[in-house]
Amino acid sequence: DQQVKQNSPSLSVQEGRISILNCDYTNSMFDYFLWYKKYPAEGPTFLISISSIKDKNEDGRFTVFLNKSAKHLSLHIVPSQPGDSAVYFCAASVGGTYKYIFGTGTRLKVLA
């Protein structure tokens, strides 16, 4: 039972345009969501997070949107740069727990 789903395995975007990565979840108890970026043969690095009490969080070129009624979150990268090419994972957790559930990842390729 995949509680966190990233239905797009890959995405290609032109440099300078917007990249939108999507994530859906099924567990309504999730209240903390994160996005990570991962390069090959390295560990994931944290990008941005959002708590369920908010519907938007921004950090520079990265914005995460949360739609609780749809159980959907998205990561927007504007403008996209070639260095953003990586695999992006969303993750979710239930408040008061240490356990995080990860999606299967979306491979983003930014074309110069």
Add this chain to the structure above:
Amino acid sequence: DGGITQSPKYLFRKEGQNVTLSCEQNLNHDAMYWYRQDPGQGLRLIYYSQIVNDFQKGDIAEGYSVSREKKESFPLTVTSAQKNPTAFYLCASSILRQPQHFGDGTRLSIL
């Protein structure tokens, strides 16, 4: 400079052997985790530990064992019972309601 150290980066195992992957953190984090990554399957949780001398099974614990004798260390043993051990293994640590910090991983291959 705080972080998580996984060793070795590459590991080879003969069939039927147990092998132990090392994970050390100096971030003073309470919790530590082991994940396995296979192509197209994301990160799957093997075991996690919230405090010393305590740990919980994740989604794919069969064939693996862990110990947490010190806050800084969370070694993972891949036993001969694990039928498909070839994968990229990631260790992470965190405090409650904060993002996890990951090591750079260990790639395990079967000879």
